[in-house]
Amino acid sequence: MATHTPESRKARGSGADIIQVARRAGVSPATVSRVTNGRSTVARHLAKRVWQAIEELGYTPNPQARALVSGRSRVLGLLISEITNPFFPELMQSFEDVAGEHDFEVMIGSTNYNRERARIFIRRLVQRRVEGVAVMTFRAESHFLDELIAENIPLVTIDVSANAARSLVLEVDYAQGIDEAVQHLARLGHRRIGFASGPMPHLTNLRRKDAFLRSVKQIGLAEQDAPLFVGDHTFEGGTQAALHFLGLDPHPTAIVCSNDMMAVGVLRVMAERGIRVPQEMSVIGFDDIHLAEFVNPPLTTVRMSRQDLARAAYKGLEQLWTENPAGTRGPIRVATSLVVRQSTDSPGA
Amino acid sequence: MATHTPESRKARGSGADIIQVARRAGVSPATVSRVTNGRSTVARHLAKRVWQAIEELGYTPNPQARALVSGRSRVLGLLISEITNPFFPELMQSFEDVAGEHDFEVMIGSTNYNRERARIFIRRLVQRRVEGVAVMTFRAESHFLDELIAENIPLVTIDVSANAARSLVLEVDYAQGIDEAVQHLARLGHRRIGFASGPMPHLTNLRRKDAFLRSVKQIGLAEQDAPLFVGDHTFEGGTQAALHFLGLDPHPTAIVCSNDMMAVGVLRVMAERGIRVPQEMSVIGFDDIHLAEFVNPPLTTVRMSRQDLARAAYKGLEQLWTENPAGTRGPIRVATSLVVRQSTDSPGA
DNA sequence: TTGTATGCGTTATCAC
């Protein structure tokens, strides 16, 4: 098999390889490798020649070969709940952007709250040898995280303790934004405020609810003036919440929702009942999804920055890689804050 | 370097390799390879032993090694316009699903109508050696497609002719859905129907507009009873379109929009002006994004199936791979159809 | 049908 035509591989793609670059630059492949990997131990004039050869040949290192020999795939995983929830696409984009800045590719999968679907995706992740996974589902779906943990893959989660060595959970500061929301309503003169929470076994929803409870206590509301409704974070759930609160006597003059989709559901009910928002009812959401701007009226909501979240997740993975021996460096925090639009006003304005 | 510890590699991950599987099954690595690749030339009983060994060792073939030796990365690219347009996340999901069924991973990038951003993404695509790219931007952004074409990477586009050997354009049947929309309005008794188109240099928008024009002619409307407005497919553009049509005397009793975001903009203006939809104004969108269900009132719209589109795109790539010599096999078509919700009714109902 | 041997493109370990 000594009859190897150099042209044979040139057939597909531009594909110059490290050896051709080395030849053209008059150095060894090893030196080329050192240059592309930014090793500083290469003489300046040689590095220059190498870069020029790279340029001229349009050489780009083969990531598969790199991954094979280095054992690092430069691929990350991102797990989200459902892609139709507008919160997630922006998160995906942000995460891909951060990852891209660091030369990582990202595999994205959505569970759609479907166990089997998630399992399949996770399997693909380990097969592709991802170097880390960001689990942004806001849910404790540890059953399928197990495989990741077994493979010892670095794991960053959100409001979900993964209970594994190489894992880390992001701390979202719900209190900040929700406090701003309640204070905002208080300033407008509201004294009866309902809270439509998300499904309850989930830590994230517990936290949002608790934050609300603390805030209303702080502005001096009695318990019965801060009624709760447990929804499910869907549009439907929002309509149910609205109906529930409207049935109360006296009913709240403002409703704070645990996410935007529910708030949109509330808005729908109000529209159908001819109850004007914000004059007769104030509504506040949570997340600040794109849609929040486009409903009638534009929704006042608590913004949780997707970009912050994404950067925090990546930062978390970085921490896990360096495996700083001095215990976990401080927790990684993500802020929230109120965005005032037009769904809030003084009661009876 | 004969001192190679077998345990050394076991340190990270579960990582059994093909040789260990071969040993355990009492066959050669080549046979294991044949089995995992579904070659039928392996004796049944041997295959069985191999599968068992694979199972017991939890072996999964290393994709990087596979890619390196086979020259095929099993990665596809997907280029979209902007992730905040709800049309695209569903398309992404569907495309990933099809790709996944065929053991492909997909790299996703959004241009955000930003040349530089697109360029960077394309570069990543070729570096990662993708085997094909689906360009679902609905725009002729051929400037950055050039690099893909130069690399001879299979390209499937939509309403954008790539003008390259290994490329193929999907044919969306706009006429079908838009015709249904116009017929629907005609049946309700509308005799003046406005059309808010998308930005005009784009082929896709030209097609939608032309389809509309043909349809209204078919139901016997005069030209002045089918006024046009050129918008930009944004919420803002929708509000402008609405204002424009409202300014006409007599103004249309129904507005058909070239996409859903514009329709939502129209809805907003109607709400602000106190014009009831659908009683005083009928509105129809295009795309059937998720949001269409959640606005007030739920939007009647022309559905372009993301799943169909995704499958068509994948099918297109498959065609390009097989490179059927008998010229391009028939064009790949994607259907559209009307979804009636509550934003349409008889004029003055 | 099965096994042996070689090469895919790169990094890492050595000598120099």
Place this chain on the structure above:
DNA sequence: GTGATAACGCATACAA
């Protein structure tokens, strides 16, 4: 600081 050379894990041409 630089250059040979051996892995990395797999698929495949060829021999058996």
